[in-house]
Amino acid sequence: QVQLVESGGGLVQAGGSLRLSCAASGRTFSTYAMGWFRQAPGKEREFVAAISWNAGNTYYADSVKGRFTISRYISNARTAVYLQMNSLSPEDTALYYCAAATSGSKWYDGTVGAYNYWGQGTQVTVSS
Numbered sequence: 001q002v003q004l005v006e007s008g009g010g011l012v013q014a015g016g017s018l019r020l021s022c023a024a025s026g027r028t029f030s031t032y033a034m035g036w037f038r039q040a041p042g043k044e045r046e047f048v049a050a051i052s053w054n055a056g057n058t059y060y061a062d063s064v065k066g067r068f069t070i071s072r073y074i075s076n077a078r079t080a081v082y083l084q085m086n087s088l089s090p091e092d093t094a095l096y097y098c099a100a101a102t103s104g105s106k107w108y109d110g111t112v113g114a115y116n117y118w119g120q121g122t123q124v125t126v127s128s
Helices: none
Strands: 002-006 010-013 018-023 030-041 048-050 058-060 067-075 077-086 094-102 122-127
Touching: 002 058, 002 094, 002 122, 018 094, 018 122, 030 067, 030 077, 048 077, 058 067
Parallel strands: 010 122
Antiparallel strands: 002 018, 018 077, 030 048, 030 094, 048 058, 067 077, 094 122
16 A cells, blocks of 8 residues: 655744655655645645655755755665755645655656655644
């Protein structure tokens, strides 16, 4: 059973930081690109950041560049991906999703449809 499980969300004041984690299991995700997306109430799901299977390439939405950092733990036994979020603002409030995409897809352009597997999300709330 394929599972992506996010954790690390919570309530933080503006200017604060959070680190999200995503644990992938059920298949070998070491060759998959991984991404983070978010969805605020009443809005469409949007791309936040993505990282290639070997962590050699990273991509970010313009709105988070310089504030968020995506990274991943690579091994044959397990895959984990992280999102370090700094200088948070109320506009970052959303449900954050972890996702996985095959390396042959256009995972790098942030297209939701390029990702094959999704977690259930972890809530991030930033108070002003």
